[in-house]
Amino acid sequence: MSLAVVNSCVLMGMQPHAVQVEVHIGAGLPAFSVVGLPDTGVRESRERVRSALQSSGFNFPVARITVNLAPADLPKDAAHFDLPIAMGILLASGQLAVESEHSPSVPLCIDQYMFAGELSLTGALLRLAAPVAVTWSAAKLGFRQVVVPQVCAEAAAQVSDVQVYGASSLPQLVEALLAHELVCALPEQAIMAGSDAVGLCMSEVKGQQQARHAIEIAAAGRHNVLLRGTPGVGKSMLAQRLITVLPELSEPQRLDVAVLAGVAGRSEPVDTLPPFRSPHHSASTVALVGGSSPPKPGEISLAHHGVLFLDEVAEFTGRALEALREPLETGGITIARAGRSVWFPADFQLVAAMNPCPCGWLGHAVQHCLCTPERIERYRAKLSGPFMDRLDLCINLKVEADVLDATAVMESSVQIRKRVECAQAIQHQRQGCLNSRLDDEGVALYAVLGGDAEQLLRQCVRRWGWSGRSVQRARKVARTIADLAGVEHIQTEHLAMAIQYRG
Template sequence: MSLAIVHSRALDGLHAPEVSVEVHLANGLPSFTLVGLAETEVKEARERVRSALATSGFEFPSNKRITVNLAPADLPKEGGRFDLPIALGILAASGQIDAAALEGFEFAGELSLAGELRPVRGALAMALALRRNGPARQPVLPAASAGEAALVSGLRPLAASHLLEVVAAFLPGDSARPLPLASAPATEAGAELPDLREVRGQQGAKRALEIAAAGGHSLLLVGPPGTGKSMLAQRLAGLLPPLDEDEALESAAVLSLAGPFDARRWRRRVVRSPHHSASAVALVGGGSPPRPGEISLAHHGVLFLDELVELPRAALEALREPLETGRITISRAARTLEFPARFQLVAAMNPCPCGHAGSPLHHCRCSPDVMARYQGRLSGPLLDRLDLQVEVPALPPRLLAAAPDGETSAAVALRVQRAQQRQRARQAGLNAALTGVALDRHAALDATGSQFLQTAATRLGWSARAYHRVLRVARTIADLAGRDAISVSDLAEAVQLRRGLATN
């Protein structure tokens, strides 16, 4: 047979559209032509496949005109994932294996020159696409990638480490040696996370951290150096409940687009903490082809931005839309991709350039104008989107030494879990995502509470967005207390938790 068709999948953001690898052998001048909107990495498959077939002992049809078409032709293809299906297509078209036996399978894998299979990006995206469309075909993947795909329930991926193993599985009759089913790697026991008990004092900041964890709210910590801002931020993940299966699959699928996903960290929340010199592209994603940035890699996890005002202005402003929508759309001339970005932001900053404004331990050298310009690096629209803005004051050594140990992360996490269970039972989501009619229904105020909040919003000059964010925080405070209705005390605490900057 001079024509063979092998099934595979491309990557298009988190989607994995089906690709048919069509291989045709014809008489004529010897050549190897690859068509179908292939990127450079895919075109280089010609040399990898040629060498892999030769070193594995197969006959390469060097006297034929070889045409490989990756259909559909208008879908961009990138990476080395098509090496394996191209090699199998050549073997099937040249009659060395049975083409009909390949019909019920999908293949992806990069080949070394010796025929070894190397892992590919996006194995989880491929597996999720197969599950969504119904697993009509069984995936065959490199061993390292098959372990990722095995995390998807209901899927039975096959694992191989060499081209010879794949070919042996499709030999006719009793000579076939079936490929083993892949199994998900054993999950590591949860690493010991930093405990909230280690942070002495700072009861107000600890309370804000608990509220942020309970409602999924963004948090800004403002205070002099060495007051515990980073310590507090690093303990947020320890207050959050484990991911459910759907959330874990979404998080892992995004991580697999950036490289092999460590399946041993299954269901553990991601904590991303990029350096303050990170560019806008590093944060939101981009490149050619577009790749997810830090906000997408932190999907269903925590994004910690230390030294917030030191980040480039363009990077800061790029956070505005994802904080509202939970997704990021990257548009380029050739492609437009959308990545999820439902992350929990916790940021830290000093109140002024010298860092000691308001500190009883050091004299601040900054004038009011200098302080205002420094804090002005955070635009009003960005600050509007930060639910909690909390001061973390400097404590004198005497008070710090005398401060008793606080609650453990386990005790606080239990309250957070109960509050989140109340929210999910009531509205199928966390309070930070409440909008429109759902916010009006689940965060309704009585006449006294409404008048109190309106008066505070007028005096503090809040926008409608800030008003609604305070209302969501108050709803979370009530949930932590186990109350169905929001009280004036809940509103008062929510108002105080939005006044961390001196210019507020």
């Protein structure tokens, strides 16, 4: 056979694409070319594949070899095409065939497999940069059998409904295929929730009952929070412990988080704990929302299904903060470049923290604020009206005497998480989503206000000139407070608390 086709894939953003590696060996001057929009790393696979085949004891054809990565209009920028190219050359040159005494050798059928792996010059298979992303893509494309390097087979096998086979080297893989002795890898154990948050517990937060309650409400409905207070009052401490009261991630959510980390070129442990991202305030707009070429996910996508904590939020550039407005509403972001547009999910929960003024001491009982009213106004104006409109809870923290009481017993994260899980179960059973993700129709159907509560909300609109978005968000928070209380209908006190927490 002078032509062979091997299955592989490529991931563009979060959209997987099937790639057929077509290998043709024909007459002519010896040459080895790769076409189909390969990047530099893929073009360099020619030398790796040549050396790997020769080092493994196979014959490298002295002929004109053409490798086409179809579809040809799709950019290919992954190093895992080494293995399918090598398999295609072996298949096209007749070296991967089943021999029989009564008939000529028959090429081995490998159409049911998808191959991904980088080859060393010795023929060994090297670890994939994003093994979970590869098998996740294979599952989305309908493949049920995937061959990857042995060193990452257990990590790749965490995608259900896909049989993952590991191989340590090219000769070992060929031998196993011919003998039909491929061994299915067992998935490695997912990291249990709490292992990355050792020592973090809400019981360590002394006092701040209002802020603790607000964090519980935010966790139950996935509402966005702004924490304001003087330095050292506990803003960062509360934000870092929010993930300890959130429920564990489901299997699809864990895979989404791992795939996004792999696409970004980061390590991708499959963790049941929601991700927590805390970029420095010097981060650029591209670092926050994603970009570059080819487009990579930013911090908002890496915080997908988790928490994005912006400490000293007023110190971020205005352009970076304004770029968060659309993802906060839609739960995703489209990065458009001249050559392509890529969509990344960004369903994150925003927690922001800031001082009450530039010097930080406004409202402190002892320390005196040195800021002029104009300077305070300029500082607070760094957070625009549209950005503030998307924050559901605005909590002012003050220094309390309880921080000195070492004997005070506070509720632990485990106790709070039980109530949060119960409230979220009520929401999923009632409407199929959390309260913060309700659309206008859902709010009208599930966040119905009584006569007194409706009158109170109208008074707020007239007094503070609330926008329609502010009204809807206040109703969602009131719905969450009622769910935590185990009440079917929103009461006036629930709405009053939501208005109070909105600041």
